[in-house]
Amino acid sequence: QKEVEQNSGPLSVPEGAIASLNCTYSDRGSQSFFWYRQYSGKSPELIMFIYSNGDKEDGRFTAQLNKASQYVSLLIRDSQPSDSATYLCAVNPNAGGTSYGKLTFGQGTILTVHP
Amino acid sequence: NAGVTQTPKFRILKIGQSMTLQCTQDMNHNYMYWYRQDPGMGLKLIYYSVGAGITDKGEVPNGYNVSRSTTEDFPLRLELAAPSQTSVYFCASRHPMVPNQPQHFGDGTRLSIL
Numbered sequence: 001q002k003e004v005e006q007n008s009g010p011l012s013v014p015e016g017a018i019a020s021l022n023c024t025y026s027d028r029g030s031q032s033f034f035w036y037r038q039y040s041g042k043s044p045e046l047i048m049f050i051y052s053n054g055d056k057e058d059g060r061f062t063a064q065l066n067k068a069s070q071y072v073s074l075l076i077r078d079s080q081p082s083d084s085a086t087y088l089c090a091v092n093p094n095a096g097g098t099s100y101g102k103l104t105f106g107q108g109t110i111l112t113v114h115p
Numbered sequence: 116n117a118g119v120t121q122t123p124k125f126r127i128l129k130i131g132q133s134m135t136l137q138c139t140q141d142m143n144h145n146y147m148y149w150y151r152q153d154p155g156m157g158l159k160l161i162y163y164s165v166g167a168g169i170t171d172k173g174e175v176p177n178g179y180n181v182s183r184s185t186t187e188d189f190p191l192r193l194e195l196a197a198p199s200q201t202s203v204y205f206c207a208s209r210h211p212m213v214p215n216q217p218q219h220f221g222d223g224t225r226l227s228i229l
Binding site for chain 1: 146148150155156157158159160163165173174205209211216217218220221222223
């Protein structure tokens, strides 16, 4: 069983729409959750992190966390063609103590925003 | 401020050759990590280090070795290159004391083994 699962997509949305990206994780003790954006041929760059249940908003991006359901999502409002990229969900697991910041990544969801 | 610097950016190796991927950071981060990313996949942790002289295995350590003699440098060594090691390798670092800090990534090394 994969520890962090994402729908690989591709997810295609029209410009101006809301893109919804989902992620589930298996380790119930996981503490921190990160969304990275990765353009083709580039390194991952952090968009948002969340560690408390509920919503966290930053500009056009909203991260949602539901620890009871082991589910984290990323909403992108007013999607732009420049948002077209692979979005990686990463989880900081609870390794029975300090996890030294190690991250477990999902396989990523490819998002395409078409004009 | 350079952040995390990886060299080389590209490399082609023959089967059985060895090489070292270099990673250095100038942010005084104690925590450093090596990941590999295969096409269409997420990142998988190879090795990590929590400080000079301290390293530990990640999810996919076979075929690799690391060392950490200084806070700044965390090289990754491939001893006998195999086609299965064709991948993009990312080095990352993180501040250990600030909760929920993200990892900072280098630009990656694209390695092909033929």
